[in-house]
Each structure stands twice: as structure tokens, then as C-alpha cells.
């Protein structure tokens with residue numbers, strides 16, 4: 001059996017350090033907003049090259065609080081992609097705004113800057129690109145559009161910790177960004193967790209207050225907030241993994257490049273890299289018009305693989321009424337043909353060869 005991500009192998013390597021940190025926290029009983037959350041926030045801000053990083057309860061909450069802090073309100077329009085996890089659009093809905101789904105570039109799977117420009121109306125207040133699968137979106141073009149039209153730029157970095165473009169980390173380009181530490185993400189905790197980042201002192205202060213019941217001073221409340229703090233125990237785990245994130249991301253890139261080399265001559269599309277930055281391969285996703293056959297063959301060999309994402313958001317039950325008549329041809333074509341293969345820092349070369357062999361067998365008979 002080959003899992004999509006081998007979290008057990010990762011744990012084996014960092015077990016002692018994590019267990020010591022967890023034991024100290026239990027000993028001290030400092031469970032909420034303790035020293036590890038504070039230290040992790042500083043270390044993450046420094047790693048990403050940002051002034052502020054605020055730990056929250058999940059990636060979904062990170063996006064939600066970022067939208068509130070940037071002033072996105074009821075009836076505003078937020079332009080985003082339909083080829084993403086539902087949470088991107090949920091966060092937009094939580095503030096009462098309307099997600100306006102536009103098409104992707106089928107090469108990168110990321111939101112198309114030209115499509116953003118065409119969708120702008122007087123109600124548009126923000127753009128939320130997703131750095132899908134760890135591939136940075138076209139941030140130079142998107143940032144230009146946002147500044148020309150005076151729109152907020154809020155990055156969904158839930159799959160892109162450590163990815164960079166034009167020398168900048170994802171998350172360090174927009175007005176604010178949200179990261180997720182869901183266990184299977186490329187920087188994953190042992191449960192839920194998230195992070196909002198921003199260079200704005202004002203936004204950071206709002207987010208700190210919002211995550212903690214609208215309060216800066218205990219039992220004094222200025223606004224209606226949320227219970228959305230990064231857990232201290234998760235911060236212990238994240239500090240240990242953050243130290244190794246470059247090494248992990250490099251190992252993912254190495255695995256991805258070996259796949260691409262082994263699959264190069266087959267009738268399928270391997271991931272595209274634009275050379276402007278570092279794709280961190282949160283997922284390694286191919287396109288094939290025989291996707292379902294490949295999926296079956298891999299599953300029969302107990303090789304983990306998955307379709308991210310089978311149904312784009314504008315076709316989901318929850319959105320299909322408000323998106324009736326919306327056609328996103330590139331998004332729909334990619335959703336019909338995409339297949340994500342196992343990728344993680346602990347995937348050995350011989351397993352990559354085995355997986356590529358199964359794919360070759362299907363496509364060459």
C-alpha cells in the first residue's frame with residue numbers, strides 16, 4: 001500500500017523533539033495562546049518575510065478573518081476560482097459577500113488574470129487567488145489588476161506554504177493571506193490550525209482581536225469576535241516542522257520532477273512550471289482523458305490517488321442555483337481529467353517508479 005502522504009515516516013523522524021515539546025506544555029498547563037503560539041507566529045512571520053502572522057483555528061478561519069479585517073462586507077463581490085476546495089468560497093460567503101467564479105489557466109490550474117479583469121464590476125471589492133497544489137498564481141499580473149482597480153488582494157495559501165514567485169513568498173504579496181495546517185497540508189499540524197499574515201498593523205490588530213472573542217484585554221470586548229485561536233499543542237508541532245519546511249518542500253519537488261521525467265513520453269499532461277518561482281507540490285496532479293481508468297488501476301494496486309477536485313464550485317449543489325448558466329470551460333475540462341498521485345517528502349524513488357509503471361501499463365496497451 002502506498003499512501004497519498006506518509007505522515008508516519010515524517011513523525012518517526014521528529015518524534016523525540018515533538019514529544020518533548022508536548023510534554024513540557026502539558027507539564028506547564030499553558031494551553032491557550034501560550035509561548036509556543038507566540039514563538040511560532042514570530043518564526044512564521046520571519047520565514048515568510050512579513051510583519052505579522054496570527055495563529056488561528058483553521059485555514060478556513062484564516063481566510064474568513066482576513067476578509068473581515070480587509071473590510072469585505074455584505075453584497076461585495078470577491079473574484080475567485082471555482083477550481084479549489086470549498087473553503088475558499090465559504091469564507092467569502094461568511095462575510096455576506098458574493099464569490100464571483102472565473103476561469104483558470106488550464107496549464108497552471110490557477111485563476112486567469114485576464115478572466116479576473118473581465119469580471120470586475122462596480123461591486124467588486126477583492127480578488128482571492130488560490131495557489132493551487134502549491135503552484136503560485138500569476139501574482140504580478142493579479143497585483144497590477146488589483147492596484148489599478150483599487151481592489152483588496154487576499155491570497156489563499158492553504159496549499160502553498162514556502163512556495164515563492166518572483167523572489168517573494170506566497171502570502172507576502174497581497175494585503176493579507178490565509179494558511180492552513182490541516183494534517184495533510186505541506187506544513188501540517190496534528191489537528192486543525194491556520195495562520196493569517198499581513199504587513200498591515202491595522203489588519204493584524206483586528207485579526208488578533210477577532211480570533212479571541214473581540215478582546216485585547218481579558219473580559220473587555222470591543223467587537224463581536226470568534227473563538228479561533230491556534231492551539232498551543234499544535235504550535236509545538238508546527239515549530240518542529242517549520243524548521244524543516246525547506247527540506248520537505250525540496251523533497252516534494254524532487255519527487256515531482258522524477259515523476260515528470262518518468263511520465264514524459266506518455267499521452268498525459270504533467271504539471272507545468274513557469275520558472276518564475278518555486279512550486280512546492282502540495283499535490284502532483286496530471287491530466288489524462290483516461291483518468292478514470294488510471295484511477296481504477298492505481299486503486300487496484302493499493303496506490304493512494306485522488307481527484308482534486310471532481311466538481312468545481314460553480315457546479316456544487318450549494319452554488320449551482322446562483323451560478324446557473326455560468327460556463328467555465330477550462331475549469332470543467334481540468335476537473336474531468338485531473339488525477340493527483342502520491343507525493344510527500346518521504347516517498348521513495350522506487351515507489352515513484354512503481355506508480356509510473358502502473359500508469360505506463362494502462363496507457364500503452
Ligand SMILES: *Cc1c(COP(=O)(O)O)cnc(C)c1O
Nearest residue numbers: 058059060085087088158180182
Ligand atoms: C485546506 C484548504 C482550505 C481550508 O483549510 P482548513 O484548515 O481545512 O480550514 C482552504 N483553501 C484551500 C485551497 C485548501 O486547500
